[in-house]
Amino acid sequence: MIERFCDWLANTRVSQIFSSADWFVPAVQTVHILAMSIVVTLLAMLNFRILRTKITDPEPATLAANYVPVIWISLIVLLVTGALLTVTEPARELLNKVFRVKMVLVIALIGSTAILRARLQRDPHYWINSARRRIMGKALAVTILVLCIAIVAAGRLIAYA
């Protein structure tokens, strides 16, 4: 089923135009990596602040208010460039197990970040209001950081799988 879809997609006019241009994949991958740089760096700075390793930085709620909208825009860029790469080389992506793992991790990252941000929007001190929430906040921050590392690793390992 998925193999037939890949064959159909690879034979579309759009896919053939993209794949016939030698510069297309490296150029789109470059934009993909740049968008990934923004997402991972901003999430790293925000979540290390929640882990209180950089207490001189602004409050997590302030950082989240500034960073999360930029993260969402960058995620849209990642989605568009990722879709372009998939259309160009459908079998390389859709039949690849590492790619599927990456997509699950991306969904988990979006969900975790949305939860983190929503709680901070409602109450800027949400993640420090009680000992239980401090632990939950730190657990969520560690989860987001691990997801970022795993997504970057999966993205690179697609080429080797």
Added chain:
Amino acid sequence: MTGIEIAEALERTPVAVAIAKSIWLFPLIETLHVLALILVVGSVAILDVRLLGLGNMHRPLNELMRSVLPWTWSSFVVAAICGTLLFSSKASTYYVNVPFRIKFLCLGLAAVNMIAFHSWSRDLPNLGPMPMRARIAGAVSLLLWLAVVGTGRWIGFTT
């Protein structure tokens, strides 16, 4: 000793041979290299965007630099170590590769731009828009790091 002879000698070192022979060492080091480079580019971009007046305008420049630069430098050290290890495994191939050479040229220019910026950055205002020379430094830095990522990706398609 010529450049290519040094590259070939580097390729014969035990570490380089181990990376070249291993199935998982090259992908592992490459993943670390990409992760570190992502943090370098992302942290540099945060500062450059502030210099250009396109974002982070509410944050004083010195406070933003104190927050961002430790990320830049620590990630750069990791990226450089991993990059050297990756280079050693196929040194003679990379040595003659044009995108690799352009990447290094861009890295050198980015370093010169950064050193120049830090030599006069103390005179900059902490709040509000930056003077033209700071904006130029930010724009040049962004373009050079974009080129580093682009040529880095291009290497993978030409080796």
